[in-house]
Amino acid sequence: xxxxxxxxxxxxxxxxxxxxxxxxxxxxxxxxxxxxxxxxxxxxxxxxxxxxxxxxxxxxxxxxxxxxxxxxxxxxxxxxxxxxxxxxxxxxxxxxxxxxxxxxxxxxxxxxxxxxxxxxxxxxxxxxxxxxxxxxxxxxxxxxxxxxxxxxxxxxxxxxxxxxxxxxxxxxxxxxxxxxxxxxxxxxxxxxxxxxxxxxxxxxxxxxxxxxxxxxxxxxxxxxxxxxxxxxxxxxxxxxxxxxxxxxxxxxxxxxxxxxxxxxxxxxxxxxxxxxxxxxxxxxxxxxxxxxxxxxxxxxxxxxxxxxxxxxxxxxxxxxxxxxxxxxxxxxxxxxxxxxxxxxxxxxxxxxxxxxxxxxxxxxxxxxxxxxxxxxxxxxxxxxxxxxxxxxxxxxxxxxxxxxxxxxxxxxxxxxxxxxxxxxxxxxxxxxxxxxxxxxxxxxxxxxxxxxxxxxxxxxxxxxxxxxxxxxxxxxxxxxxxxxxxxxxxxxxxxxxxxxxxxxxxxxxxxxxxxxxxxxxxxxxxxxxxxxxxxxxxxxxxxxxxxxxxxxxxxxxxxxxxxxxxxxxxxxxxxxxxxxxxxxxxxxxxxxxxxxxxxxxxxxxxxxxxxxxxxxxxxxxxxxxxxxxxxxxxxxxxxxxxxxxxxxxxxxxxxxxxxxxxxxxxxxxxxxxxxxxxxxxxxxxxxxxxxxxxxxxxxxxxxxxxxxxxxxxxxxxxx
Ligand SMILES: Nc1nc2c(c(=O)[nH]1)N[C@H]1C(S)=C(S)[C@@H](COP(=O)(O)OP(=O)(O)OC[C@H]3O[C@@H](n4cnc5c(=O)[nH]c(N)nc54)[C@H](O)[C@@H]3O)O[C@H]1N2
Ligand SMILES: Nc1nc2c(c(=O)[nH]1)N[C@H]1C(S)=C(S)[C@@H](COP(=O)(O)OP(=O)(O)OC[C@H]3O[C@@H](n4cnc5c(=O)[nH]c(N)nc54)[C@H](O)[C@@H]3O)O[C@H]1N2
Ligand code: SF4
Ligand SMILES: [Mo]
Numbered sequence: 001x002x003x004x005x006x007x008x009x010x011x012x013x014x015x016x017x018x019x020x021x022x023x024x025x026x027x028x029x030x031x032x033x034x035x036x037x038x039x040x041x042x043x044x045x046x047x048x049x050x051x052x053x054x055x056x057x058x059x060x061x062x063x064x065x066x067x068x069x070x071x072x073x074x075x076x077x078x079x080x081x082x083x084x085x086x087x088x089x090x091x092x093x094x095x096x097x098x099x100x101x102x103x104x105x106x107x108x109x110x111x112x113x114x115x116x117x118x119x120x121x122x123x124x125x126x127x128x129x130x131x132x133x134x135x136x137x138x139x140x141x142x143x144x145x146x147x148x149x150x151x152x153x154x155x156x157x158x159x160x161x162x163x164x165x166x167x168x169x170x171x172x173x174x175x176x177x178x179x180x181x182x183x184x185x186x187x188x189x190x191x192x193x194x195x196x197x198x199x200x201x202x203x204x205x206x207x208x209x210x211x212x213x214x215x216x217x218x219x220x221x222x223x224x225x226x227x228x229x230x231x232x233x234x235x236x237x238x239x240x241x242x243x244x245x246x247x248x249x250x251x252x253x254x255x256x257x258x259x260x261x262x263x264x265x266x267x268x269x270x271x272x273x274x275x276x277x278x279x280x281x282x283x284x285x286x287x288x289x290x291x292x293x294x295x296x297x298x299x300x301x302x303x304x305x306x307x308x309x310x311x312x313x314x315x316x317x318x319x320x321x322x323x324x325x326x327x328x329x330x331x332x333x334x335x336x337x338x339x340x341x342x343x344x345x346x347x348x349x350x351x352x353x354x355x356x357x358x359x360x361x362x363x364x365x366x367x368x369x370x371x372x373x374x375x376x377x378x379x380x381x382x383x384x385x386x387x388x389x390x391x392x393x394x395x396x397x398x399x400x401x402x403x404x405x406x407x408x409x410x411x412x413x414x415x416x417x418x419x420x421x422x423x424x425x426x427x428x429x430x431x432x433x434x435x436x437x438x439x440x441x442x443x444x445x446x447x448x449x450x451x452x453x454x455x456x457x458x459x460x461x462x463x464x465x466x467x468x469x470x471x472x473x474x475x476x477x478x479x480x481x482x483x484x485x486x487x488x489x490x491x492x493x494x495x496x497x498x499x500x501x502x503x504x505x506x507x508x509x510x511x512x513x514x515x516x517x518x519x520x521x522x523x524x525x526x527x528x529x530x531x532x533x534x535x536x537x538x539x540x541x542x543x544x545x546x547x548x549x550x551x552x553x554x555x556x557x558x559x560x561x562x563x564x565x566x567x568x569x570x571x572x573x574x575x576x577x578x579x580x581x582x583x584x585x586x587x588x589x590x591x592x593x594x595x596x597x598x599x600x601x602x603x604x605x606x607x608x609x610x611x612x613x614x615x616x617x618x619x620x621x622x623x624x625x626x627x628x629x630x631x632x633x634x635x636x637x638x639x640x641x642x643x644x645x646x647x648x649x650x651x652x653x654x655x656x657x658x659x660x661x662x663x664x665x666x667x668x669x670x671x672x673x674x675x676x677x678x679x680x681x682x683x684x685x686x687x688x689x690x691x692x693x694x695x696x697x698x699x700x701x702x703x704x705x706x707x708x709x710x711x712x713x714x715x716x717x718x719x
């Protein structure tokens with residue numbers, strides 16, 4: 001019997017609602033299609049999601065847990081037995097070295113599974129180990145630093161749904177399906193963008209590449225990679241000097257305006273143009289059109305956050321919104337109320353850093369032992385993780401539990417990552433396949449795939465500009481011994497006698513929980529109780545959820561600080577940098593190109609590289625260059641070159657792309673293999689993480705490594 005059920009895809013955070021045909025008896029997924037009745041995703045799916053049946057049936061999928069055997073290979077192990085042995089090893093490590101020696105790293109896919117991270121975080125608290133790491137700190141920690149220094153508006157910024165302008169910096173949601181709150185939405189993006197344009201939206205894009213989004217923009221500022229701080233400073237200077245900001249709003253809610261004005265003084269349009277490559281008239285027009293609109297925000301993706309001075313870029317982006325007063329005022333109904341998020345008040349006032357919850361402050365939590373780095377979002381910084389393993393002494397990491405992440409392909413400095421993983425006493429990977437990282441593990445624990453477990457759209461709750469949520473019960477059983485990630489950590493806690501405290505209460509070690517029960521404890525206090533979300537099939541709007549921005553208390557003294565300590569200093573430091581001549585980058589100007597980050601539609605980081613339709617689209621992460629550059633270098637499309645940075649070199653397949661400006665190489669991350677393996681770059685791609693060092697070009701506050709605007713040069717391989 002074939003049954004049709006509703007669920008949602010979890011390969012990326014778009015969480016597209018789907019209808020699936022399943023044969024429950026055979027345990028097979030027969031077909032998947034977008035659910036056109038869904039109010040958020042409207043039937044949209046992408047090439048990745050349409051391959052859910054291939055992912056489930058993939059012969060390369062893990063079909064049970066594995067343990068390292070004496071001969072160096074893997075042998076099968078029952079998952080309960082694996083948990084017994086792993087908890088025993090952890091107990092020994094904690095006894096000998098203390099709880100800090102036990103670390104976990106969770107990758108992107110852990111965020112697409114609502115129970116995983118809350119339980120894992122609680123497991124760390126219960127164990128007393130601060131060594132909690134995720135992909136957040138190699139992604140966009142700068143967005144958190146900006147909030148932690150400027151403060152945040154309690155009622156949120158204007159939504160995209162009501163915007164008449166959108167200024168988008170280094171974000172390509174048409175491919176990535178991810179936009180920050182108030183940004184051009186990552187859900188069913190093209191259709192919603194077209195609607196917005198019919199409404200009169202002005203779209204301004206800042207990107208070195210003429211992206212899928214930039215092609216639809218009214219104004220595309222094709223910036224030289226890494227020059228966002230200069231360009232944004234120039235735009236702010238235009239807005240403030242022409243008086244285009246919201247002076248009334250600033251008088252009441254903003255502080256530091258004069259100090260900011262002063263620090264921006266030297267960012268004259270001609271200087272900004274020379275440095276950023278954006279003509280002065282275009283920069284000025286963008287500033288005027290942004291400030292001249294009435295609603296809408298400046299937002300960004302990974303582009304400026306991977307490049308140098310990420311915290312400064314994010315601060316200036318936030319400042320554009322603050323000085324133009326692009327925030328929800330008292331009495332306004334919020335488009336993005338949050339259905340699964342806690343039902344907290346949303347006051348129309350600045351919430352200064354001192355009043356922010358601990359996870360949003362640059363607090364005094366445990367410090368990293370390297371480079372003076374600190375916790376961000378109550379997480380230890382992943383760029384320092386390999387060093388924390390390799391560096392001896394008190395606090396050295398001995399065990400690493402990797403959940404839904406792929407350090408070998410994703411962390412900066414791939415060779416160091418390998419050395420670190422190989423020197424651990426214990427490496428455990430919870431994954432759905434034998435990833436490049438899992439191949440080095442002592443234990444690989446098999447997790448079910450999304451359609452095989454209950455889940456709810458908690459991660460994307462803050463991005464939805466409608467009161468929307470989707471609870472998806474499992475539609476298939478894995479048919480083998482698989483452990484859900486939360487159950488794995490609850491299993492370790494039970495064996496080790498440590499507590500797991502969730503927002504709705506502690507897990508009782510004697511009880512067996514369903515995933516729904518755990519999700520109820522995780523979403524405790526949400527605006528809509530989880531039971532109500534589960535009661536309806538498919539994605540739903542909860543129209544009765546109405547959140548209105550509340551007035552600030554009279555005499556409210558709080559302000560958004562647009563010139564906090566560190567910002568004027570960093571602006572001056574940027575202004576003092578030498579202007580790089582195009583074609584002469586890096587140390588001694590030895591590098592001809594800047595390599596920038598990008599995403600590919602048919603894969604999600606390292607996920608999907610083995611899917612059949614994705615392989616038909618492409619098997620490698622090509623190095624895209626302007627056709628004129630290929631010609632100048634005497635390279636033919638499809639040819640293999642060596643890309644060399646200050647740190648290391650990788651092979652890559654070059655392809656022409658006229659959406660890229662000359663002097664730029666655009667290349668996706670998450671490809672390649674572990675460095676000790678021989679591999680054909682045309683078949684598996686190359687690892688851009690190998691090109692960067694964690695110790696030279698990094699942000700002093702977060703340790704975030706320069707993963708875009710990397711000086712490189714290209715040449716034919718020497719052999
Ligand atoms: N040079 C360079 N490096 C970068 C970036 C860059 O732009 N340039 N980008 C950075 C960014 S933004 C990020 S987020 C990181 C990504 O870093 P990671 O998140 O560490 O890498 P992914 O490739 O997303 O790893 C996902 C892993 O989860 C597994 N998986 C998939 N589904 C499931 C599941 O349901 N359960 C479990 N347990 N496992 C599952 C996959 O098999 C895969 O091994 O990389 C960063 N690295
Ligand atoms: N299909 C697909 N979707 C994904 C992923 C994937 O791998 N594939 N990865 C997911 C992850 S982990 C994340 S974090 C999100 C990221 O989501 P996005 O940030 O939207 O990711 P990208 O599409 O890489 O867009 C980044 C843009 O920044 C530009 N850029 C690079 N350097 C600079 C610079 O110096 N300045 C400026 N202004 N722009 C620059 C690039 O040209 C690119 O267009 O996407 C998620 N979604
Ligand atoms: S992978 Fe594609 S289908 Fe799946 S959620 Fe993301 S955009 Fe939607
Ligand atoms: Mo990411």
